Amino acid sequence: MGNNEIALLVLFGLASAAAIVGPSLRLLWTLRKDAFPRAVVIKDQNGAVIGTLSAESVQQTDNENDLVRLHERVRRSEHVSVEAA
Amino acid sequence: MSQSRPRSPQVQPQQAPLRGNLSKVTGAGSGTGLVVLAEALPINPVTRLALQLLAPWLAIGVALVGPYFSTFVVLQVKYFGLMHLLKRAKYLEASIPASAPNKAVAQAKVAEMETLIGDVITAMAHTWSGITVSGPGLPQGALRSGPSEVGGPNQGGGITPHS
Numbered sequence: 001m002g003n004n005e006i007a008l009l010v011l012f013g014l015a016s017a018a019a020i021v022g023p024s025l026r027l028l029w030t031l032r033k034d035a036f037p038r039a040v041v042i043k044d045q046n047g048a049v050i051g052t053l054s055a056e057s058v059q060q061t062d063n064e065n066d067l068v069r070l071h072e073r074v075r076r077s078e079h080v081s082v083e084a085a
Numbered sequence: 086m087s088q089s090r091p092r093s094p095q096v097q098p099q100q101a102p103l104r105g106n107l108s109k110v111t112g113a114g115s116g117t118g119l120v121v122l123a124e125a126l127p128i129n130p131v132t133r134l135a136l137q138l139l140a141p142w143l144a145i146g147v148a149l150v151g152p153y154f155s156t157f158v159v160l161q162v163k164y165f166g167l168m169h170l171l172k173r174a175k176y177l178e179a180s181i182p183a184s185a186p187n188k189a190v191a192q193a194k195v196a197e198m199e200t201l202i203g204d205v206i207t208a209m210a211h212t213w214s215g216i217t218v219s220g221p222g223l224p225q226g227a228l229r230s231g232p233s234e235v236g237g238p239n240q241g242g243g244i245t246p247h248s
Contacts (some may be wrong), residue, residue: 013121019114021229023107027155031162036169040207054175058194061187067194068151071201082163 017043037084045079052085108151116144160209167202174198 039054051070057063074080123136178191 004143009121009124012117013125015115016114016118016121017221019110020118023111025246026107027158031159034162034166035183037166038170040167040170040174049158053198053205055170055177057173058178058198059187061190063121064190064194071197074201074204074208077208080205080206081162082167082209084166 016018034082039085041083041085042074043081044077044085050074050080052078054085105152108155109148111151112144112146112148115147116140119143161211164206167206171199171202 009071039052041052042050044050050073051066053067053070057067117140119140120137123140124135128136174195176196181188181191200222
């Protein structure tokens, strides 16, 4: 194998590695906040915000019916998506 | 008719997005990578030829499976995140002393949050099954008003009003 062929192999090898690693990293980058959220925003099938759910809200005594109302709206939705707030 | 419905039938539901284009890039990259690997490895010529002939099929296979795989990863990570949120809420509830006046409210909130997160996970899995079983072209209200269920659990749907 000549030098030109090896250079071609290295070039295409690097390009294919970038094509595999790049989208994988992008997927992980979009998910970087979703693994350990403090609060999540719940959205319905149209992207409209149904409500926000946060862990800190258990310490607050006000608005205790907010959680029940949020649960009600989640039950009425066919599709639900979750994003870290 | 269309005024009474909140959404028009033409609008597709925003499901978990299929990451199609980057999966094609990844498929092309793995196909090229297999060719390069077969060329670089010291193997006998028949195996090398077989690997290189396999490369387009690997490329198109990765491009086909990629969106489902990435959607699976997304849902898995979000499931993990919701579990983390619930664990943190339980930790915050446990840090409230038992004599505090807001202890009972916090306990009720944690119990409500647990069932709420369960319902959210069910509805997210419903989105996943909508992709795999019915395809993304499912018309609006098909799950709600169809004669038979298309598939997946119906807890996420609004078939029976919650009392």
